[in-house]
Amino acid sequence: MEPRTSVIEKRLKNIDRIIAVASGKGGVGKSMVASCLALHLSQKGYQVGLLDLDLYGPSSHIILGVKNEFPTEEKGIIPPKVHGISFMSIVYFTEEKPAPFRGVDISNIILELLAITQWGSLDFLIIDMPPGIGDETLDVIRYMKTSEFLVATTPSKVAMGAVSKLLNILIELKKPVLGVIENMTMTDSSFIEQEVKRLQVRYLGKIHFDEILEESIGDPDRLSKTQAMKDLKVILQKIKL
């Protein structure tokens, strides 16, 4: 057995719920949803961690406006608190190193990060997942045994094609799927809703395309007041978050 797996289990044992924000696709709003979900739960008074595992384009640190906060070392690595959230990102380990990494390195970096991070006790750990359904996604599914999945898509048929593949894998592996969020909608098309329901997964609703979201990136106070955040909160109520 991979020796780090037991270490990972120990590291995660004081975390009540692990919610992985995933999609088969990049650019659909995973990082936005993950960061806003973490902010929302933190504002409700929960102890929250956010882990950005998107090696190809880590971005939670940009959305949350992480600037001079770094992890500290003490029998592992302690995530810094950013706007009340314990924040850990692959960016701390990969910055300025050339990407893309080779598959084996990606798995190693993710395992290492899971094995060394000391979250302490948390109510929620939110994971900003890598795009696609490659090894790194499967690793997280495998090593974070208790994780639940919140899946994001855009209204695009192309995005939904990739998302369907991920949903089928999650269903096959009997992983809990909280539902699918349709992000960046501009019409009231019901295409995605129908596709999601056809897979017998819960369709959670739409987050409208928000023209001023971009201006709020890096500023959690402004982010909290955006229409996108309001739409997300309506969705989260449905799953009691």
Ligand SMILES: Nc1ncnc2c1ncn2[C@@H]1O[C@H](COP(=O)(O)OP(=O)(O)O)[C@@H](O)[C@H]1O
């Ligand atoms: N509802 C929305 N309205 C407008 N822009 C959005 C919305 N959701 C995400 N974006 C923007 O789309 C881009 C991709 O989002 P991101 O969260 O980085 O996607 P992913 O993590 O899936 O690659 C970002 O520039 C983000 O600010």
Ligand SMILES: [Mg+2]
């Ligand atoms: Mg991202």
